[in-house]
Amino acid sequence: MKRKIFLTRASIPAFALAFVLFMTGNALAGAQIFVINVDGPNEGFNDPTPVAPVGGNSGTTKGQQRLIAFQFAADRWGATIDSPVPIIIQSSFDPLGANVLGSAGATVVFRDFGSVGLFPGAAFPGTWYGSALADKRAGADLNPGAADIRARFSSDFDFYLGLDNNHGTKNDLVTVLLHEFAHGLGFQTFVSPSTGANLGVSADNPQGFTDVFARYLVDSTNGLHWNDMTLAQRQASAVKFGRLVWDGSNVNNDVSSVLLFGSPDVRVTSPAAISGPYQFGTAAFGPVLSSPGVSGTVVAALDAADAAGPATTDGCSAFTNAAAVAGHIALIERGTCGFAVKARNATNAGATAVIIYNNSANAAAAPPGMADDGINGPFVTVPTISLTRADGLSIVGQLGVGVSLSIGVDPNVRAGADDQGRARLYAPFPVVSGSSVSHYDTVARRNLLMEPNINPDLTHNLKAPDDLTLELLTDVGWFADSDNDGVTNASDCNPNSNLSDTVVIDGRDTGAPNYLFQGGCTSNDYIASFAVGAKNHGVFVSRVAAFANALLEAGLITEEQKDAIMSAAGESSIGGRK
């Protein structure tokens, strides 16, 4: 019954008509994304340095190849999301240093921005949306002519510029672009990373306004979403490793088809004062974490304060309390000698596993990934993990009452999800004020595009079963709308409407306006539906006549236009007319 509600032609957005003119004869799915080169002569995208074509990138200068790779990544996103409004990415290459690859983000945010035609506008009041997403939901360009995303990349970094992801040991520019563009499209919060404050704080509104990404962040320890938290609660939530999860249905419905079972897990099981999962780093030596893993009590290793290591807790020499360590999990302080040396000494003492916690020199650092030194690693036969200094000291503080701990993987939980199947966001406990909640957790397996680590095994695929980026963007408002009429495919009476400017019947252009109706169908869609199942030509013509008369009575078409429609229907071969 949705179709009984019509829109007047005046309510059809002008941009939609223009869009149709541009796209006549083509599928309307997707979004146009324009890369605007703002580099000066002979730099960045205009770098004239000759290069050989590589990996499907046909550019013959470095600048050309950069631009082609940018547009390739933009087109990849353009083919994945739907928007009636072209997305503009203001783009440049600048000398940013060899350790910097580049950045991208939304240029402007909007809240309470309204909409045109059938477009839904903001899903939540008082909520910030990035420019491109706001435009899509408004159905119009809210900041006409201005960029939606700003991308600045490093001309100092030696990217792989091919399009085929065959990057070898180099870093694939297209993959990095897909990641950073996703931030600009909405995979980010606008909560301050340093203070936890919402954007838009003023004297009248000291709480500011939340953003649409934050509305889907939930702290599993208290069940609160970020938009319902105080500033202090958000700050605390941002560093709750493993406890900050996504609460959007599109992501969580696809978690099971993307993430693999076997969530790596380091967990103190007693005493209660420090029990729970811990953030940890892994080692490049020794056995990988597995199920059932290792469980046991923790014993602090002691060794001589000698030339190998000045502290009795650094594990750089043979343990002096080897008998106490044997059969237990050894706890060692980082520093002086290599990780593999410490782990080898623990293995020799009969430890069942090894924990190395940061020393005072690394007091503010995250748990390190531990490299092999090429000498001692092969002698390590027990799993080894690292902890922050704070976590290490909290265990040390409880050794008097006994600390039980498990190291392994939980075979019943997917890596990158919590035990309820919700995707985890990256909320490390470090150090820093605020953290990177605008990413999936690094424990995700398979690797996801939107983890903070942009891993070399990533594909260019953006959705399940390879990835969960599109799913998150869908949750925040990038609804699928193949014909870009403002009605989500799931509720559109025709997700691929004929949006031509005029009514066309069997190839005959009537010149009568083609209306878009509430529910997402057009005049052309309805006339096409009259043809389906028409017993004969006469039935089809009579249905069209009824429709045309209704339009005429409503004042939506003129008498001449009605006649044109009837003439085209009558002359058509639809329904079997000879």
Place this chain on the structure above:
Amino acid sequence: MTDINRGKKGLKGYLRFLPLFVLSAIIIGSIVAGTRVFSESPKSLIAAPEPMPTPQKTRKYIATREITVDKQTGKIRKPTDQELNELVSSLSQMLDRPTDQLAARTLSNGGEAVDLDGAFAPVAIARPRADGSMEVRCVTSMEEAADFLGLVEDDTQ
């Protein structure tokens, strides 16, 4: 086609009430047509990059790990003072962006827009692995960048 077929299902009834539908459509359509997007005056199309933003202050850092691949030897080493200063300057300009001073402008319907002025733009950075490849991480704050690159604030400055 599925949707078209669905539309066909109630076609006779639909046609019978078509005039009534159209009449209601005029009323409802005029309401919908009254929904407007509120934006400000169009800006000129971007033609030039904005100037590099200035961070509030640039802190001094010490490099504690080898993050630079020497262009001459290809070996990994700590950055020189100049390289470190350039790196910190670059990162500070992108990540040390004050967000509490960003001003909102009011749209004609009471909604708001905020120009982010380069803030909230995550940055991808890299450090070398032992095999010569580069490990990449996307960060959202200077503190995260410093942690990843092994940069420690210099308290003596």
